[in-house]
Amino acid sequence: MGAAPCLSPHWPSPERLPQGLPGELAVLREASQRWLARERHRPRVPSGVEAVDRLLGGGWPAGKVGELVGVGSGKTTVAVRTLAETTGRGELGLWVDACGELDPASLAAWGVWLECLLVVRVQEVLQAVRAVELVLAGGGFTTVVVDLGERGGAGERKLPLRLARAVERAGVVGLVLTEKPWMGAWAGVRVVFAPPRPVFGELPGVPPWFAGWELQPVLGERAAASPGG
Amino acid sequence: MRVAACWVADFPLAALVRSFPELAEEPLAVAAGPKPQDKLVAVSGQAQELGVFPGMTAAQARQVAGAVLVRTVPQGVEAAAMAALQDVARSFSPKVKAVEPGLLWLEVGGWGREEDFARALWQRCFRVGLGVRVGVAGSGAVATVAARTGELVVVPQGEEVRFLAPLPLELASPSPACRDTLASWGIATFGQLAALPRGEVGRRLGKEGLALHRLAQGEGEPFLPDPVEEGFREGVWLEEPISSLESCLFVLQGILGRLRERLLLRGVGFAQARIELCLENKEKRTYLLPLLAPTSDVPALLALARLLLAASPPGAAVEGVVVEAQGGAVPSLQDSLFGPPRPHPMSLATTLVRLAALVGPDNVGRAALLDSHRPSAWRLAPFALPREQAPPSLAKGEGGTPVLRLWHPPRPAQVTAVGGKPVAVRLAEGGGVVRAWAGPYRSQGEWWGDAPFSRDDYNVLLASGVVLRIFYDHQQKRWFADGIYD
Numbered sequence: 065m066g067a068a069p070c071l072s073p074h075w076p077s078p079e080r081l082p083q084g085l086p087g088e089l090a091v092l093r094e095a096s097q098r099w100l101a102r103e104r105h106r107p108r109v110p111s112g113v114e115a116v117d118r119l120l121g122g123g124w125p126a127g128k129v130g131e132l133v134g135v136g137s138g139k140t141t142v143a144v145r146t147l148a149e150t151t152g153r154g155e156l157g158l159w160v161d162a163c164g165e166l167d168p169a170s171l172a173a174w175g176v177w178l179e180c181l182l183v184v185r186v187q188e189v190l191q192a193v194r195a196v197e198l199v200l201a202g203g204g205f206t207t208v209v210v211d212l213g214e215r216g217g218a219g220e221r222k223l224p225l226r227l228a229r230a231v232e233r234a235g236v237v238g239l240v241l242t243e244k245p246w247m248g249a250w251a252g253v254r255v256v257f258a259p260p261r262p263v264f265g266e267l268p269g270v271p272p273w274f275a276g277w278e279l280q281p282v283l284g285e286r287a288a289a290s291p292g293g
Numbered sequence: 294m295r296v297a298a299c300w301v302a303d304f305p306l307a308a309l310v311r312s313f314p315e316l317a318e319e320p321l322a323v324a325a326g327p328k329p330q331d332k333l334v335a336v337s338g339q340a341q342e343l344g345v346f347p348g349m350t351a352a353q354a355r356q357v358a359g360a361v362l363v364r365t366v367p368q369g370v371e372a373a374a375m376a377a378l379q380d381v382a383r384s385f386s387p388k389v390k391a392v393e394p395g396l397l398w399l400e401v402g403g404w405g406r407e408e409d410f411a412r413a414l415w416q417r418c419f420r421v422g423l424g425v426r427v428g429v430a431g432s433g434a435v436a437t438v439a440a441r442t443g444e445l446v447v448v449p450q451g452e453e454v455r456f457l458a459p460l461p462l463e464l465a466s467p468s469p470a471c472r473d474t475l476a477s478w479g480i481a482t483f484g485q486l487a488a489l490p491r492g493e494v495g496r497r498l499g500k501e502g503l504a505l506h507r508l509a510q511g512e513g514e515p516f517l518p519d520p521v522e523e524g525f526r527e528g529v530w531l532e533e534p535i536s537s538l539e540s541c542l543f544v545l546q547g548i549l550g551r552l553r554e555r556l557l558l559r560g561v562g563f564a565q566a567r568i569e570l571c572l573e574n575k576e577k578r579t580y581l582l583p584l585l586a587p588t589s590d591v592p593a594l595l596a597l598a599r600l601l602l603a604a605s606p607p608g609a610a611v612e613g614v615v616v617e618a619q620g621g622a623v624p625s626l627q628d629s630l631f632g633p634p635r636p637h638p639m640s641l642a643t644t645l646v647r648l649a650a651l652v653g654p655d656n657v658g659r660a661a662l663l664d665s666h667r668p669s670a671w672r673l674a675p676f677a678l679p680r681e682q683a684p685p686s687l688a689k690g691e692g693g694t695p696v697l698r699l700w701h702p703p704r705p706a707q708v709t710a711v712g713g714k715p716v717a718v719r720l721a722e723g724g725g726v727v728r729a730w731a732g733p734y735r736s737q738g739e740w741w742g743d744a745p746f747s748r749d750d751y752n753v754l755l756a757s758g759v760v761l762r763i764f765y766d767h768q769q770k771r772w773f774a775d776g777i778y779d
Binding site for chain 1: 632633634635636637640641643644647648651652656657658659660661662668669670671673676677679680694695696697698699700701729730731732733752754758759760776777778779
């Protein structure tokens, strides 16, 4: 992004206003247009879920944190399917587990190449953010998932900003799984899941089985500008 | 057969200076033996100029010249120097024999001019910190005498007798008794000894005399080469224990540098490196550098060691530092144009060490499924750089059961079942009426071990809309819930 436009630090005097303000506004307008153009051309990483990709305009924006919110709603499945896409290409991914609810058998069943997935188990949200910073600083990882579970909402207020900055510097896909919104204004995109419609299969003479569900993702409240801006 | 002898004069002194290069410019003497009668076995040129000579006791040497540093050779130093010399020799020939400390023989062949061979061998020994003299002749014994006469001496084929004739017998290091006997006969040179009848020499001087006589007549026997020893080991024992991290790293840097040179002689890098710190309280602490790929990058290894030592300090002053390394071919790290991005192995290794320091070494790794019928059994295995391409057996998940968020340990549940079908589930956190269910899926196993299991799993949809996995444990005869689908 170019140099942040700055308005005059002093209150404009009546003599200055007519000449200065249009110029200032023009600079702001140009910066906004540059930012919009950059956002429009930001690479998108497919999530592997058609409904989510449709919602996001092609996939997760690279360099932004996507926040997935809900309880038993499908957010973990979406994150895992994104990982399956990236690790299936041999790219390295990071899973930061802050709630101890990781089930690698499920990940493998969805096609995640477990050899490509670095798992870090943490005890607190600060450790989670620090772990992400360390891994992204070393490079070579393209997808990061931070599973906060019910810890979302707890911790220092600056942690979402640190996470967003780390993801933006590295230009990777960052996903945060949380039961309640945590990233605040620093989320590049927030996907909230309405209660899904589970499908239980039934056939005569066959015990019923859990066949999956129809995800119902909804775009949450749009986030503010990029943390670097 | 032509044999080269590689000889290090004053080997204890040379080995000590190799491990402690800062002593190279000092007037130095090496003492050995029980104190206070320890005697000087090797003395540097500067120390000799100050009037100190081999054979003096250490106390006498200190009285004669207080500026002379009298040191004993710490444990492992000579062995490391000899191993380095063998590594150099093996980079020239597969047939190498360590004859005695500071002397080894190697078979010469296929090198063109032997003078070039001797010079290359001499130069390469400098890389591992040893100054040597090289002799080449038709046998190891003659080559050894040749090495003792000059820095690079090649005895032409068939000229051994003529070469040895004028040389003094001291060059063959005879025992004092043998030397005195020969001196009493007026025999001082190889030529004079060669002129004596062999039988008479053998009767009067025994096996040693026979060997000397064979040497004087230029005869030699093929030598049996030593087997190749895998693994590289270098160590330094300190006169004063050190307790600071920087001092320890300084010593480690020297050791890693010397090991690197030895590994490079075999064309390999560090595939594995284990650091052993011998502490003042007689304990030992071992640190294994978590290398993801072989490397020759000593600064990177040192950075890893710094992280490990800072995260887990030894707890006492360090008396000795030993490093054992295994060699491995250093891979080319050029990224493929079409392959996925990869971190540099050393960068990733450093990151993993930092993560281990942050969250504990048991909380960093890759998920590995266990070979068990127990549902969702897995463990954390060490993380390593994967292959370039995913295996063809990788499942292509297309629909199916959503991802489970596993609860560990499973949460006790109260399940109301009617006719074998769950109708209500109650947990500490909540629960509800079951709107739909699937199952049972029975799994059992490990009956031969300490933790056999037998359970019937159900997936239940509650009125709240969440889908839980519950199971009836036949061992404990109760219900649990161990996850929620998300």
